[in-house]
Amino acid sequence: MKILVAVKRVIDYNVQVRVKEDNTGVVTENVKMSTNPPDDNAIEEAVKIKESGKATEVVAVSVGEEKAQETVRKALAVGADRGILIKADGILEPLAVSKLLQKIVEKEKPDLVFMGKQAIDDDCNQTGQMLSALLNWPQATFASKIEIKDKKLEVMREIDEGLETIEINIPAIVTCDLRLNEPRYASLPNIMKAKKKPIEQINASDLGVDTSPRIEQIKVEEPPKRKAGIKVKSVAELVQKLKNEAKVI
């Protein structure tokens, strides 16, 4: 079994994002970048499945600028066998990314495609579902537990009401929740080894996909600021304020 894992390079989750003064986007210069957090869970799960002997190859793929190679390299350092970088500049919408991934799926013919359930930059939560629509494959979104049963997967999904379990036939798409597993850190020897693993580079334009944006970003602004609050000295003062000032209890 072969597993393709899509990973995205995003602003690190600990960075306080700042809006550009000209309102065209957010500041990305000299900002720490890393792998989209749930994509780390997707890689971890694929590598665990390979370690259990149920998969033979894990291929990491990313779409983006040249530097997204670092994100693919990180996936190789935690256990992916080889990488693919689809090079594309500018804003890429999930629809364009899913069409590019579809081309890679047609070429690589994986049995499973894993990715994070949502990217923490654009917060779209679309790519996995779109890819499964384009391929007409089953989708298991927001997965917090995956069990492989022969040619099927049993997946526990996190939903608003609690948990849902579905069974899907392979080939299939799984989008991973942060609770799926505990991603490992890359060890130094594995980081060194990853430098020798191959990363194939493909230009998005060579895949015959129109990636031009369908959504015009008119402006990006700071959200309205909350006015500063106060510190109370005691529980009694807190309750008095909530009752008499805020009038919420």
Place this chain on the structure above:
Amino acid sequence: MSVLLVAEHNNKELKPFTLNAVTAASQMNTDLHAVIIGNNCGDVAKKLSELPLVKKVIQVEAAHYENFVAENFAPVIVKLAENYSHVVCSANTFGKNLMPRIAASLDTSQVSDIIKVISADTFLRPIYAGNAFATVKSKDPKKCITIRPTSFDPCESSGGSAPIEKAEPSEEFSNTKFVKREEIKSDRPELGTARVVVSGGRGMQSGDNFKLITSVADKLNAAIGASRAAVDAGYISNDHQVGQTGKVVVPDLYIAIGISGAIQHLAGMKESKVIVAINKDGEAPIFSVADYGLEADLFEAVPQFIEELNKLNTIQK
């Protein structure tokens, strides 16, 4: 052309957020139709037809719609979408799972999780966990939009009498099978719509200590929330998680207890009207959004808080 709203329900009742989605959809175009897909959901179709903003209800029924599998829902909505300019539903786990599957089939770039309708094609949506707001204009001929329910008021729920039309179901998608759903039943208000939310974080130290949160919630008739750290640590189940990848809540009162206030948590609660933080670390980022901050050991402060609430004897209903 008109707007098609996808109703969320459980075959017995409409989910409350459908009413918020109707409000948002009606702001895109007042010629608003609602589709309900399910199994034996006639009563819910009737309730939907009573929403004054809904001009027509389309009811699609089949056994394979019983459990809301997106692979079954998408083809029927894609077919209906021929006659509509917009397809709209809530950006909760139902809509997040379903809408991109519809959008890709329609070759539309979806606009997710909007918080404001500026015009029929222009919307405001938060990005980067709500640290920036983007104004975006969809250039696709058909628009697929998910809305953040807490950013729109629920619509009127009675007085209307829209016609109900039946539509043909699509074939079953045989590669996905529903197995089971484990819903946590509670008499408390729903987290997404509660007037008061009391949340605990890693500072609670154990699942057992969450009974302090429960006691406060009992006094205030509140829903119980949690930070991701508390859910990851196993103190409480995932359906309580508030934040970027959990639920977004906008209650009148949000009480954060033992929550440091990571960016990801603030994304889910910072629009609340009044925020209270109880934390022993005076530097915790939660204090930057709190209207009332109490720097104290929660294990001393929360029992006192419960006692003070008892004195007030104002149990809210």
